Amino acid sequence: MEDLQILEAVERYIGGEMNPNERVYFEALRKSNPEIDQAVVEHTFFLQQIARFEDTRQFKNILDETHIHLAEKGLIQSPKLKGGAKVVYLFNRYKRTAAIAASVAGIMALSISAMVWSFSPGKNTTQDVQLLNSKINNLEVQNKKQDKEITTVINHIKRTDAPPDIKYTTGGTGFLVDAKGYLVTNAHVIEGATYVAVQNASGKDFKASIVWVDAKRDIAILKIIDTAFKTLSSIPYAIKKSGTDIAEPVFSLGFPRSDFDIVYGEGYLSAKTGYNGDTLAVQISIDANRGNSGSPIINRKGEVIAVLSSKQTSLDGAVFAIQSKYIYDALSQLQKSDTTFRNIRLPVTSSIKGIDRTKQVQKITDFVYMVKVN
Amino acid sequence: MKAEHNQTALLQGLARNDKKAIDTIYKENFNLIQALIINNNGSTEDAKDVFQEAMIVLYQKVQSGSFELNCQIKTFVYSVCRRLWLKRLMQQSRYSLHENTDDLVIVDDDMEDHAKRDTEFKMMEKAMGGLGEPCRSLLEAFYMQKKNMQEIAGSFGYTNAENAKTQKYKCLVRLKKLFFTQYKNESL
Known part of the structure; x- marks a missing residue:
């Protein structure tokens, strides 16, 4: 409670809201009591921080408004890049990733061909390919089956869970x-x-x-x-x-x-x-x-x-x-x-x-x- | 001579938050910065961020009452943006910039000032964020929107200004604590 009273006095002092008598008394107190003096210094700093914060925040708002306003009028190039610029940007951004991806792909291709070579017993290559084909077909069938199951599950969820929650x-x-x-x-x-x-x-x-x-x-x-x-x-x-x-x-x-x-x-x-x-x-x-x-x-x-x-x-x-x-x-x-x-x-x-x-x-x-x- | 005069007028306008001045500076410099950022692995969003941060640097500089840049606004903004973007690239461990200008000024002091101000801004933002309602709104109403206690008591539903004031001081103590804890940690 006492702290609050000191804080109030300090704030009134800084804000110049004290009457002359109070002021003289407070200044004397400030001189004799280092803690009060520190409180004044600290609070002055703090109030300045608040003021700066608000000022910067407002300025940021103005900047955002300005940006939107200028972009709407077409006075600055924003918000979307068009044509060439975008390609250049994407290229610059992803060229490293692309390079890594390309080399990984290269290594993969080499090792896969090596594997195929070492595992295939010479002439049966076409059969292998066909086998693979049918495997892919199998996968597709499985995929469709899973899709169907997912849909049924979704429908199921909708039927069992949605009705009690929502009035239609x-x-x-x-x-x-x-x-x-x-x-x-x-x-x-x-x-x-x-x-x-x-x-x-x-x-x-x-x-x-x-x-x-x-x-x-x-x-x-x-x-x-x-x-x-x-x-x-x-x-x-x-x-x-x-x-x-x-x-x-x-x-x-x-x-x-x-x-x-x-x-x-x-x-x-x-x-x-x-x-x-x-x-x-x-x-x-x-x-x-x-x-x-x-x-x-x-x-x-x-x-x-x-x-x-x-x-x-x-x-x-x-x-x-x-x-x-x-x-x-x-x-x-x-x-x-x-x-x-x-x-x-x-x-x-x-x-x-x-x-x-x-x-x-x-x-x-x-x-x-x-x-x-x- | 005329250009110089123009620039001072723009900076003075900026210092008093004059929208026209801000508009002009923004319009005349944004595209250049956007090109710089985009040519150096940035996005339009990054360009906006970096440019606006540079605008804040300039704003804080003219707020302190100095309207003399010793160079064109464009050069100053570019130099600041360049530093800001290099810093961000550094954080992603990339170092060099592709650029086609050598029109630069030394902005070390400004960057240092700005880094400090920016940290302080973020600390206050965090302190405010950690405060919770209705404390935050109460303090914002008093210290930022500069409403008087009577008005505040009315709009927050306190029975009288005196109660609102007590509450305000309690909130203020909490805010100061939140702020200074960060501040002290930062200064160490």
Whole structure:
């Protein structure tokens, strides 16, 4: 308690908030008591540290904003390299690896041919090759069998685990992937729906139609068909094509509450696979509830890395999300099957990289919708 | 003469966080640095990091009130970036740079200052990070956003400013401890 009082006095002294009498008294105390004197010196230094810290932090923010701004206007070359530069860069970056790989491959080829030579008894080479062929065929058959098994296992998981966790018909969350009104949500959110509507964070309803469902991957694409809907400005976040890291901090926005308010959640990527090693999904440690299905999982660079899909009942905070690369897959399948969707473009660059979280969320909110099903 | 005058104006602008000045310096120098980094095994992301760190070095230099660089901004930024990138390459045990300029200045002192400042920044960042809520927000509101105790009490839900103040001092003691523990370890 006494320490706090000294600290308060020191701070008031440094800040010039003492009245003249107090000041004289304190200065005398400072002279006679080396500890108080040290406290003043130390605290002055500390306050300067805080001020510098904040100053640098703000300057860093300005730099990030400047970078984004100049890149958008095309005044600096960023963020992507084009054509030659990229090849040169990749070459420079990987030439060592490539050289090592090439020499390893060479040694392998030599030793394999030596082995083949020493193991083959002269004339029977063609038979060996055929044998190998049939072995490869066998492997393929096995592979297919395993694939099938994996699919059954996945389906099994979905059938046995998902239903108790998620209400299928009350709706969920979706987010825009093209400003013209295309949204991504979970297939299970709109399963069995005859009528779909989406509602934005300010409570406005829009009619929507289902344009693509991939039940296996639990991804659906919706299109807002309401005439009241106006194409929004460009989407602030990017959809990530690949590569996430364990422990990467992430956040999500969704509509898990019955009062239709958008809810923010923070967490981190806890595993690169989903339930029982499901490679479609990733595991995320975040608070999620019914209605969060279809929420975007966004990293700090403002890239959507996954779509929240289910939750393990037995483990609090363990949530599974479909990797965002499957959004690309779903879209390319849709475009293959119907050329009218050729003009859908997924956002590949994030314009909210490097700005603080509150601002990121502000910018994203308009692009996240509640999906309602009837 | 005019260019010199221009440069001083830019640096003065930088010192008072003038966005236009920052914009101009950024725009006129970034591409050169990006080329340097990319030609030397770096990515666009590395280029951005290194360039922004050099901007901070320049910023801290002009903050101390000296607007005389004895060279062009471009040369200074390039020399700093070069050192920063060499240091990173060194950490990955690669040593040489492919570059096509010999327009360099000696920036040893600036690098030393910056290394110290950067360590301090990271220590404060770590101390703040280790503080937890609501302490961190409380201290940020007071020391960084410069809100008064009355406002803070209101927005954090304390019954009065006096209680908020007591809490603030308790948090401050913890922050100082977190910071100085690192600081002392670093100085040893």
